Each structure stands twice: as C-alpha cells, then as structure tokens.
Amino acid sequence: MINRKITAVAGLAAAALVLAACGAQPQAPSNEKTGALTVATTSNNQAPMEAVIEAYKKKSGLDVNLTVADTAQYQTTLRTQLSSGTASDVFTVWPGSGNPGAISILQKAGYLADLSDRPWAGKVEPGTAETLRIGGKTYGLPSKLDAIGAIYNAATLKETGLKVPATYSELLTFCADAKAKGKVAFALGIQTDWVTQLIPYALVASTVYAADPGFNDKMAQNQATFAASGWADALAKYQEMGKAGCFNDDPLGTDVTASYGLVNTGKAIGVVQVLASFSQIASTAPARTEFGFFPLPGGDSGTNPVPRGIGVSFAVNETAKNRVNALDFVDWLATPEAIKVWFDAAPGIPAIQGADVGAEPAVQAAIDIIAAGHTAPFPDSGWPSAKVQAAHFTGIQQLFSGQADAGQVLASMDEAYSAG
C-alpha cells in the first residue's frame, strides 16, 4: 500500500515537473488573426495609453485590455508573466540592461519580437533609435523622449524675484537666496529610491559627459571607473547643494509625491525630475499653474547639457497569442494620428521625427535644449545590470543618512558594475 502511494505521488510529481518544464520555454510565434489585444504599461503612462487605446478600439473594433502598474511592480510582474507565458501582447520596455524591464535582458531570453521591418523603424529620432537596437535589430518603438532638469513653478519663482541659475556657482546662490525668502529651491523626495538618481544624473551631464561623451564605452571596456571620474565631482556637488540649503528638511523622510506637493503648494520653487513626471506634477497643481524647465547647472561654463533618454517605449511579445494585432497596434502608435492623441493627453517630446504636437512651456524649453544639441545620455543606459542602479540608490540614501561617504558609494557602484 505504501509503495503504491509512493508510486502515485512520484507519478504526480513527474507530471508536474514535465508541465512546469513546458511552461518555462518560450512558445512559437502565432500569425493568426484574433479579435483581442492585451497591453501593459506603467502608471505614469496610464492617461495617454487609455486615450490611444480608446481611439484604436474605434478604428480596429478589437477588444483591447490594458493593465497598469507602478514601475517597480510592473517590471517584476512583467518578468514573471513572460517566463510563465502570460505576458501582455504589447508592453512597455526600457533601453539598455540597467533595470529588470530592459530590452537587453528580455531579448536575451527570447521574449521580444524583431520590429526591424516595421514602417516606422526608419523614422525614429537619431540618437534614440540605436538605444533600442541589439545586434542591428530593433526591439522597441520609442514613443516619447525624456530629459532630466528642474521643473519649476513659475509663480513661485516670480514671487521670490530670483532668476534661473546659469552656472553651478549661481545655483548655490540661488539656493541661499530662496532659503532667505522662506522657500526651498528644490523639493527632494529621496525616500522613493529612484528619485535618488535624478540629481546625480543631471550633474554628471556636465561633470562627466560634457568633457567625455564616450564615458559609457570606456566603462564597458574597463578603461574608466565611477570613483576616478566626474562622478566624484557630481556627488561632492550633490552634498554641497544639501549643505547650501537647496533641499527641503528631511529629504530621506520625504517621498516623491510629497515632493510634488511642495512645488504645487509654493513651498518649493522646483523639483529636479524627469520630464515624464511633468503631467503627474501638473495634475495635482491648482488650476492655471504655470511651469517652466531649466537644466541643472553642473559647472560654470554657462552651457548646461541635460540628460536625454527615452521616456517610454513599447515592445511586442514574441510569443503573443494576438501577435498580428500587437504589431498592428505598435505600427499605429507611430502614426501622426496616434501621436496626436497621446501627446494631447500627456504633453511631452515625440520620439518619431516629423510629429507635430502642441507643447507646454516647460516641455518646449526641454525641446529647445535638445534641439540645440546640449544633451548627454542617461548614464544607466550603458550599465550591465540592475545591480549598479540599486547600488546607486542605496549609496545616495547612505550618503544623506551619514552611513557612507561619496568614495564608498562610488566604490560600491564600481563593484556592482564589475559584477555585471
């Protein structure tokens, strides 16, 4: 009897193992036309994605299902869904390999469809198209460009009578003057881990990439390190800004939403953020609040580059049941009609050349800086894994809480980079 039971349990175990093993393999692509489509994106893209999906439903008659989650949850869920064969047909991805939803990581496992032959592939803005290519093949449609700089409340700036700083020295004076007038120059909410990276990214655009645009390549070839580069200068300036009173009290106890509140209530003049957050900041501001944008000066040259990258991009699931619809939807997202719907719902900079959209003053300021060529890459687009980013997040929090100094932070980032 016991033997028979053991046999039965062993049989079940074997069956389960076989089934589980089947689930781990990417399935073959489907080319059959269906009546449905599933899309997944992050919550900061919810409003424009809902708008384009509504328009696409009317056009195609398909049953489109949208899933939305916060970035951190989205990235982890996407990985689990891909490996279990339940991911959406179209989903948001990131360039490089610096986070769990980056295309290099997902493509290596065979989950992304090759989009090189799609009609929009040649229309992507130069300098952006390459970041979504691997081995010469395109794996994502970049929808929106992004930039990091200071998004400020124009009325608060006017109230203080201060002028936008053009150099790093002026920036320190700007902070002191703002403080003297009872305002915080820059709201900082680094309790939210991803916010920790924004000011260093904005500063290294001047302290690293202005003098050495090929820094990422040198890092990849082990010819440079964070510790022995302009990163050290950037972290020193980050700390100096803190001491100069540039930030609100207790930035480690303040989260990103609270930092937006400081700007919208006029307690802070601005916040150093990705432009992608502009619509979220504006959505909680009082009606008719006007915003502006300026690059965060990292040096005294008077020319201040901004880190420029991709705001949001979309990939097609290689194993999607509705693969035909997914490709059609992504193609449609690159049409002038869809671009207009998207950017009417959320102002931003289109990544497809020739798109004509109206721009808010803050967005227009960023467009002008990018058009003038004063840009630097997002540093993490060249990092080998999400561990470098995590070391950066943890390190900045340790820097502000006195658990580590700048040298230790950069050493931990170098260690994570070497580990790959």
Next chain:
Amino acid sequence: MTSLTDDRPPVTGPPRASGGRRRTPRGPAAPSRRLLWFALPALAFYGFAVVVPTFRGGALAFTDWDGLSPGYAFVGFDNFARIFSTASSLEALTMTLVFALAITVLQNGVGLLLAVGLHTGIKTRNVLRVVFFAPVVITPVVVAYLWKFMLTPDGAVNGALEAVGLGALRQSWLGDPTWAAVSVVMVVVWQHAGYSMVIYLAGLQSIPPELNEAAAVDGAGAWRRFRSVTWPLLATATTINVMLTIIGGFKMFTEVYVLTGGGPGGATETLSTLLYKSAFQFDEFGYGIALALVLALVVAVFSIAQYRLSNRKAVS
C-alpha cells in the same frame, strides 16, 4: 478517544503468499489505512500545488537561473556560500533577527497588557476589545501606506507632537536609519497587538476565578496573584502567541517594503526584501531562492527551539 474501526474485524484481502508478513492487530489509536484513500485526491492536489513546486523551486537554489531564461547551470552551494560571505545579506539576516526579536517581545507585551486590562469589569470592555482588535482586520499594505503618510516630516505624528507642545520630539521617522527600524516595529505592533490580545484574553478567561480569589484570601496582592497564578496558567496562550509572532516577525515583508523599501540606504533590509530584490530585480533567482531557504531554516530552528523550551517549562 476511540477509533471508529476499533471493534471491526481485521480487514481481509486476497490470501497472502507464504512467507508474507501477517497483518498485525492494530491498537486502538491506529487509523484505518483504507480511510487514507479518501484523502488521496486532496493529498494529490496538495502535492501538485504545494509539495512539488516547493521542492522544484528549492532545487533552483543550487542553480544560477536568472528567472527569465529557459536554461540554467547547477552551481552547487555557491549561492549559500555567498549569503554567508556578503555584507548585505549578513546585515539583512541580522536585521531580520532584530525585527523578529523586537516584534515578539513588544507585541506580546502590549497584547498581554491589553488583555489583562480588558479582563476586568469595566463597562466599555467590549467596545475597547473591538477597538484594539480592529487594526488586525485591515490589510497590512493599507496600514503600512496609512502610517507612511502619517510618518512624513509634515505628517500627523510630527503634527500631533507639535500640537501638544512636544515639538522637540519630532523625528525623521522614516528617513533616519534607526528611527526607520523603530517605526517599522511600531507599525507592526500597532496592527497585530490586538491579535495577541485576543489569544491572551481567551487564556485569561479559561482560568477559574476561584484560584485568584483563593490567592487573594491568602493575602496575595495583585502583582503576586498575576505572577504566581495567572502567568503560569497562561503558558499555552504564551506559547501560541510567541510562536506566531516569531514566525510573523521573520517573514515580515509588506510593512518594510511599503514603509521604507529596505532603506534608508539598506538600513531596514530584511531577508524577505532582499530575496524579493534578488529574484525579481537583479536577475538572480537562484540566489533569491537560497535566501528563502535560509529564511525558512531560521524560522524552523527558532520555532522548534521556542516550542520545546515552552513545553519543557510547562511540564516542569
């Protein structure tokens, strides 16, 4: 208790071949093996849904699987060696032990105080029991978000301190490494002390009042009655409570993840948050599973040790 099969004749089957073992008469407590067949569908489902995935997942601790690719390689005990040689995982292990210890002591202390306080004749005792138990029924993630909001620099906690003239006690509750850890413990205790209270209350209500009355007649004061009569008779409730809080303290994830995300600067990182990050953010599923197995082992060791200790104490 006697079995339903006690008086039945031995189950007869086909004649056994010579030399086969004879079925020995079963004792009064032995269950019928035939009844086990009725449990087979449930056992099969349990095996398929729990046992097989657990062992299969556990086996991944010995691989370098990234959680995404179809292939992986066996790396032996490398992942376990890394746990005990990496500063971040050792710090997370230490923090897990600190949280479990602090939560066990505080939650049981507060739960016991509440139970003793409400095991009296005060008129509002039923209302107060509901009030103190209410946080238990709220989803932990909701509780954590509410407290996160209240513990911001300009939040309700600092505001209340300011309002009552205790502005000097304002803290960076979630921004300072030490206070962040304290805040996590306080939120957990705030939510779950009511649960411990209910178990202690049940224990108190099962103590015959005559024992305390007799002790009082003998001249024992309130503390003496509690120490020598009530506390020893609460041994079962204490064992259950301590066991539950130890396990809950070690497994704690939601509160840390929502309140601090393991920060600031990794100061409140626990094995649970570290394994989540390793498995789902850093492409190190094998290492994440190894952390999970170590956590399971730590929970098992502490639970068994605590159970045996409590049992020995109860027997003595």
